Amino acid sequence: MIRSLAAISVIGCIAATTPAAAERLVTSLSEHRVMVTSSFNGSEVVLFGGIEREGGNLPGRGNYDIAVTVVGPRQDIVTFRRERVLGIWVNYESRIFENAPSYLAVLSNRPLEAITGDETLRRLQLGLDNIALPQRSDSDPANGTPSGVFRQAFLKLNDERGLYRQEPNGVTFLTPALFQASIALPANVPTGTYEIDVKLFADAAMIARTTSALEIYKAGFEQFVTSSAQNHGTLYGLATSLMALLTGWFASVVFRRD
């Protein structure tokens, strides 16, 4: 176990952009796979992490900061803007957010702006304000609504559905070198593979980084129904119709009065 964790942290070290740093990040999840079953009503996965310093003396520097970014499976998402046409609100203008994360959580131990400068946040695409969300428009975007408005609306709507969240106090330091973060997964969480990216900052600079993955999948009956509907549409439809006929027939037998 310790050996495998060490192996992960070595990879983390290689991935780090500032190899001069002597810190290493070691992380682990309370669950690597989350099952969505018929009783699924949201879940929570806890990320534990430790900061190791070469030589073993801690803390060597000033304060450490941690930022965790969880990105759900990417998909194209259309955003419609409604406009009143002849007194009726219609979907007037649309933008397609290409490869947008279906779930996005940014957790840190204090506000991102306090951890590092705007320039670094932008470069690392850290935080909801800095994540890249490329848009595509089928119509001429020049005389339409500015992209920024769509972006804000996109972030706001996802926030309302609990799918995008930024928690400036989502990471808790248990000791100066040990931290934990709880990743809240709402009931409407999309299934697929989630990337978890943990960044370690010290004195406003990123000194280590490590990534891991989390899988959310439908299991059992839910999985069976979903895959049948997708892969055997006609058969699934026939089965559902048959179920309807049987239910109707059954009711007429049970409630027969003559």
Place this chain on the structure above:
Amino acid sequence: MQIYLPIADLPVNVFLILGMGLAVGFISGMFGIGGGFLMTPLLIFLGVSPAVAVATVSSHIAASSCSGAISYWRRRTIDLPLAGLLLTGGIGGTFTGVWLFTLLRSIGQLDITIGLSYVLLLGVVGGLMVTESVRAIIRGRQGKPVELRRPGSHTWIHGLPLKLRFKRSRIYVSAIPVLGIGYIIGFVGAVMGIGGGFLLVPMLIYILRVPTVTVIGTSMVLTLVTMASATVMHATTNHLVDAVLALFLMVGGVIGAQFGARAGHRISGERLRLLLGLLVLAVGIRFGLDLTLPPENLFMLRPLESSQ
């Protein structure tokens, strides 16, 4: 007790959807309609996407009209040849409807179309039903006999060729309007997620002059077959039928329908039509308000279908 719906992708309370099934079933049994025009909006209100709601409700209506059709079959009040001819048109309409549904969904205008059709259709049908039944009630008060069927009053519809005789309904009418009505019902049903019973019954009575004895049973057979085939077509093309949701709705629906039918026998026909008309009108107005009042949110998200 929460249950996660696999296709709608959201958890719902089992008792809530069972209760909705019961309530809508009661109304559908009472008026002899499928109740789709109530169930679809309710599901949308619950957070189910309109597309999944429409597709799933079709199987729910199939179940309730099946139990209804069986009891009418026992009473021998179904005109099978008439139902068969209506169906021929109905299947064509369902095909066109599912095709339009898929098209509108891909260009992002499905919600507005469903909303607009509800306002128009429910507003017109509800308004007509209310005025007609109020007139009938007033006539009844004044002691004049209520006549629905005026044998002498032939319209241009009775002048059309290809005339057929339907023995059980005792009508002699052209096949063209029968096919046309079937087509309209199938089409509207597939696009709006309604069985169309509340539309079909007045059409059969007023246009084809089908007597009230056979009208409901025949309409139920038509609803049953169009909705069962709409379920299969929606499942094949859009993969949006949620069988788990459908099962709970069905079970609640068929039970509610039995009690509703008993309650319906105690109310006179005109009053029943007035109540149904008011209900239809209310749902139509509700949709109208949704379309015209400024929405809470000017923006809306929708995941793009992965190209499969």
